[in-house]
Amino acid sequence: MTGTLTIAGLGPGSDALVTPEVTAALAAATDILGYAPYVTRVPPRAGLKLHSSDNREELQRASEALRLASEGGKVVVVSSGDPGVFAMASAVFEALEQAPQWQNISIRVLPGITAMLAAAARVGAPLGHDFCAINLSDNLKPWAVIEKRLRLAAEADFSIAMYNPRSASRPEGFGRALALLKDAGCGERLVIFARAISAADERIETVTLNEARPEMADMRTLVIVGNSQTRRVGRWVYAPRQVR
Ligand SMILES: C[S@@+](CC[C@H](N)C(=O)[O-])C[C@H]1O[C@@H](n2cnc3c(N)ncnc32)[C@H](O)[C@@H]1O
Numbered sequence: 001m002t003g004t005l006t007i008a009g010l011g012p013g014s015d016a017l018v019t020p021e022v023t024a025a026l027a028a029a030t031d032i033l034g035y036a037p038y039v040t041r042v043p044p045r046a047g048l049k050l051h052s053s054d055n056r057e058e059l060q061r062a063s064e065a066l067r068l069a070s071e072g073g074k075v076v077v078v079s080s081g082d083p084g085v086f087a088m089a090s091a092v093f094e095a096l097e098q099a100p101q102w103q104n105i106s107i108r109v110l111p112g113i114t115a116m117l118a119a120a121a122r123v124g125a126p127l128g129h130d131f132c133a134i135n136l137s138d139n140l141k142p143w144a145v146i147e148k149r150l151r152l153a154a155e156a157d158f159s160i161a162m163y164n165p166r167s168a169s170r171p172e173g174f175g176r177a178l179a180l181l182k183d184a185g186c187g188e189r190l191v192i193f194a195r196a197i198s199a200a201d202e203r204i205e206t207v208t209l210n211e212a213r214p215e216m217a218d219m220r221t222l223v224i225v226g227n228s229q230t231r232r233v234g235r236w237v238y239a240p241r242q243v244r
Pocket of ligand 1: 079083085086114115164196199220221222223
């Protein structure tokens with residue numbers, strides 16, 4: 001078996017934030033698989049097949065990537081940001097678990113800059129102390145689990161990075177998450193809405209949780225809720241290194 005499977009993170013959007021090792025893997029690939037908006041970020045060239053699919057087809061895409069690699073392809077599965085953060089790396093390993101015949105394929109996971117780090121860097125250092133990341137999509141977990149994790153994160157005074165905050169098919173959840181955090185006494189905490197980070201239409205807004213409205217987020221937004229110490233200094237937002 002001579003094929004390889006690389007799972008690569010394309011970063012948040014700008015070409016300047018794609019790592020050199022990901023660029024090299026894309027240049028050597030015979031096949032690129034991924035959600036259509038991510039595959040379109042890879043320029044077409046002779047000898048390269050681009051396989052776009054819907055964002056609900058991760059497991060199917062992962063199996064297809066393994067099959068192509070088993071047939072000798074230099075296959076790259078692309079994700080935005082980092083492939084291990086709410087993205088394709090887990091889906092590939094899930095598919096591998098179900099398919100022992102592919103377990104000898106050479107696999108590499110190449111990291112990328114995840115949205116919460118790109119967003120944090122734009123505003124200062126809001127993840128400078130203990131933090132957690134929560135995916136607000138309830139496609140793959142019950143909403144009750146999301147609520148429990150938010151409640152405990154608030155109680156533990158973590159800064160909270162929220163991925164997938166709000167979509168057309170899930171318009172209600174983010175408002176419920178904001179209400180839960182307000183009820184948990186976080187109303188005065190700073191909340192950063194970081195939309196389309198590093199893309200041409202990037203937009204960043206920082207308000208208190210009491211001022212935050214669900215419509216301020218969509219599926220291209222990464223939301224960071226500060227901890228109780230997170231504060232502004234001039235135009236910047238940061239979490240102090242010391243907890244009192
Ligand atoms: C399916 S998750 C993929 C996360 C990705 N693997 C990462 O590491 O950033 C998609 C979510 O990531 C966030 N996201 C991805 N790119 C972003 C960007 N450029 N600006 C703001 N948020 C982004 C949004 O919350 C979006 O709903």
